[in-house]
Amino acid sequence: MSSLAPIRADAIETRRAETPLRRAMSDFVANPLAVFGLALLALIVLIAVFAPWISPQNPYDLAVIDVLDSRLPPGEKSASGQTFWLGTDDQGRDMLSAIFYGLRISLVVGVSSTIVALIIGLAAGLAAAYFGGRLEGAIMRIVDIQLSFPAILIALILIAVLGQGTGKVITALITVQWAYYARTVRSAALVEKRKEYMEAARCLALPPSHIVFRHLLPNCLPPMIVVATVQVAAAIALEATLSFLGLGLPITEPSLGLLIANGYQYLLSGKYWISFFPGIALVLTIVSINLVADQLRDVLNPRLQK
Amino acid sequence: MLVFIIRRGLQSVVVLAAMSLLVFVGVYAIGNPIDILINPQADQQDRERAIHALGLDRPLWAQYLSFLHGALTGDLGRSFVHSTSALGLILERMPATMELALAAMLIAVIIGIPLGLWAGLRPNGVAGRTIMAGSILGFSLPTFWVGLMLIMVFAVFLGWLPSNGRGETVDVLGVPVSFLTIDGLRHLVMPATNLALFNVALLIRLTRAGAHEALLQDYVKFARAKGLTHARVIGVHVLRNILIPIVTVVGLQFGSLIGFAIVTESVFAWPGMGKLLIDSINLLDRPVIVAYLLVIVTFFIVINLLVDLLYSALDPRVRLTETKG
C-alpha cells in the first residue's frame, strides 16, 4: 500500500521573475565605488563631447592665445581679465580648455580603436571556435605569440616601421588589442560549444550563421563587455604613453599625453601645472573606467552568482 | 625530463626562426630597406655602392640567408648615429636595463605577495579592501605619469632623490652594477619603484584570488580536519598551491618588464636599452631598432622556455605526465 500522495499544484512555489539584466543592474549599484566611477565617467564623457561649448577659451585658435600669457601658474589672470584656473602652458594656452579638448581626442582615439579591435577580435575568435581544426590552431598560435609580448613594445615597433601619424597610431592600438578579444571570445565560445544543445542544433542542420549569431555570440557578450571596458582604459593609457614618448599623435591632435609631454621639461623648474593637471585628467578617466569595469566583471561573472 | 627540455628547445628554435623571418620581412621587404640600412644622408653614388655592397640587388631569399648569417655571427649592421656595431650598443646598455628590471621584480614580489595573501585571507576586513582598492590604482595609473609624479614629489618638492640618470657603478664580474653604491641606490629607487608598480598590483590581485580560491578547496578543510595548525595550513597547503601560477606569472612578467622599462627609462633618463630604442626611433637609426628587436625576441623566447621548465618542476601533475609521454 502506498503512503504517497499525488503532487499538489500549490506546493510548488514560483518566485517573481528576475531577469539577468535587472539582477546585474541591482548588483552593480550595490557597490558605491562603482557608482562613483560611473558618475565620474559620465561627467568626463560629457565634458569631452561638449568641450567646444564649455571651454573658457579655444586653445587652438591662434587669434585668442597670447604668448605673453605663457607659463602662468593656476589662478592667474590674463591681460584681458580671463582667469586661468589651471594655469597656462608655454604657448599661453589655458590649461583647463586644453584639457577639455585633450580629453576629447584621447577618448575618441581610445574608443574607436577599441571598437575596431573588438570587431576584428570577435570575428577571429568566433571563427576559431566554430571551425576549430587548423584554422583555430593558426589563429590562436598568433594570438598567443602576440600576447606574450608587452603591448607597448608591439606598438613602438609598429610606429617605427609604419611611421608616425594619427592613422598609424590608431592602427597600432588596434593591432595591440585585437588579440585579447580573440582569446576571450574563443574561450567563451568553446564553453558554449561543448554544451549539449549545440550538438542538437548541429544535428538539426541549422545554418552556421544561425548557430554562431544566436547561440555562440550571446554567450560571449558578458566577458567581452568586461574586456572591452578595461581595454578602452588601456588604449587611452597606451596612446598617452606613446604621445608622451613623442611617438604618438601629432601636434595637430593634442591628446592628454602630448600635453603632459609638453610640460615635462618644465617640471624640474617647478612649473608643475603644465604636466600635472592633464595628468590628473588622464588618471581620473582611466580610474573611473577601471572602477566600472571591475564591478562589471563581478556582476557579469556567472561563477560568482552562487 | 630530458625529452621535455629537448622538445621545448626545438620549439623555441622554430619560434626564433619564425620571428627572425618576420623581422626580416618587416624591415627588408615592407619598409624601404635602402633607408633602413643606408644613411639617408648619403649621396647617389654612395647609395649605389652601398646597395651593391649590402647585396640589396640580390633576390630576397639570398638576402634573408645573409641576414641570418649576420644575425648568428652577431653582425646586425652599424648604427647610423654612433657608427659602432648596433648589437654592441645594445649589449652595452643591457646591464642597466637588467638591473632596473630585476630591482623592480624584487620590489614587486616583496610587496605584492604578502599584501595579496593578507587580502585573500581577510577579504572583508578594512585592510583587505584597502589593499584591493590600492591595486586598482596600480593597474590604472599609466607608468609614465606615476614616474612624473614621483619626480615631482621626491626630486623637485622634497629634493630627496635625484631626478634622472644612473648612479655610480661598480664592476661585478665585468658587468657594471649600480646597486652596490649609495649613490647608485639613490638613483635606482624611483625608477625601480615606478616600474614595479604595475606588477605589485598584479601580484596582489593574483595572490589574493589564488588564496581566496584555495581557501574554498576541500584540501584546506581536510588539512584543518587533521588538526594542523593554521600556520601550516596557510603556509604549506595554501601557499604551495598558489605559488605555482604566481611563479610562472612572475617569470613571464619579467619579460614584459623589459618592455615597460622603455617608458621608465625615458622618464628617468636611465641609460638602458629602452631609452636607446626611443632615441633610435626618433633619430631613424634603424639598424639599432632591428638589433633591439632581435635581442628582445630572443630574450622573450628564452624566458618562456625557462618558465615552462620551472612550471613543470613545481607542479608534480605536469612533470610526471610529460615524462610518461
Next chain:
Amino acid sequence: MTPAEDPVLLVEGLRTHFFTRAGVVKAVDDVSFQVRRGEVLGLVGESGSGKSMTGYSLMGLIDPPGRIVAGRIVLDGIDLRALGAEAMRQLRGNRIAMIFQDPMMTLNPVLRIDTQMIEAIQAHARVSQAQARARAREALVKVGIPSPDERLDAYPHQFSGGMRQRVAIAIALLNSPDVIIADEPTTALDVTIQGQILYEMQRLTRETGAALVWITHDLSVIAGLADRVCVMYAGRIVEEGDVADVLARPRHPYTRGLIDSVPSNNVRGQRLKQIPGMTPSLLALPAGCPFRERCARAGAQCVDAPPLRGFGAPGQMIRCHYPIVEEAVPA
C-alpha cells in the same frame, strides 16, 4: 566485539545556523544522538538535509557566516563547545577524525602522500620524521594498499579513486581516534570499489573499537553497515532507531518514502514510486512540520512542529504527529 555501555560521543540539541544576507539558514536544527564505542551510526538524508553540516559541527569546522548556536557535543566526557580554538585543534584529527567525500579534492595535489600523512602525525605528537613515516607506512598496510613504500613517495593524482579514499581512511586512523565521521566516502566511487571500502571500514572499526558516524544518502549502504540509523530532513532528525527496526518498519512517512523509492524495492513493470515535491529551501521553511507539503498523511496537527518521541520498537524515536502504524514493509 560488543559496544561498551557509555556513549563515546553524545550530541544534544545541536543547532547550527548560517546567517546569510538572504536570511538565516537553519542547517542543523535540534539534532541529538549518541554513539558508543565500536558502534556504527548511520546519518541518512537527501542533499540539504543537514547531515554534512552535522559532521562539520562535530569537528568544529563551521566557518562564518555559520555558527553553532545551541547544543552540547561531548566527546568521551569532554565538552567540545567549551573548548578554545587551540584545544579543539588538538582534538581534531587526533581523538575525532573525518573522512570526506571526494578524495581527489581532499588530498592536496601538490604534496606527496608521506608529507600529508606525516604532518597529521606530527601535529599531535612529538615523533621524529622516521618514526612518523613508519607509522604512516603501517597505516597504509592496514587499509590494504600494496607496495606502501612506493606509495608514500607518490602524489595523489597517481592513485585511483578507491586507493585515494583508502589513503584518506588511513590518515583518519593514524592517531587512533575515538570517533570517525565519514561524510559520504563512497559516493564518488564505483560500486565495486564501494563494496570494498565498506568492508574495510567495518573491519577497521571493529578492530580499533572506534565509533563510526556514517553520513550518506544511500539507504542500501546503511542496511549493510550500520547498527543504528538517524534519518534527517530539513536539518532535523525525523526518525531514529536500530537499523533492522527502521528499515523493516519505518514509522515516519519520509523514511517510508525513501525506502519505497529505492528501485529494487519496486515491482517490475510498474511506475517507480517517488516522494512528490522537492526538498524545501532551508531559507523558506514552512512553519510546523517541514515535510508537511509533501506528506500524504499530513493532517490538522501538522501546523505545529512535532516533537521527537519514542514510538514503535524500543530505542526507536520519531518526529511525527501521524506515524505509520501498519506492520512490516512488504518484502
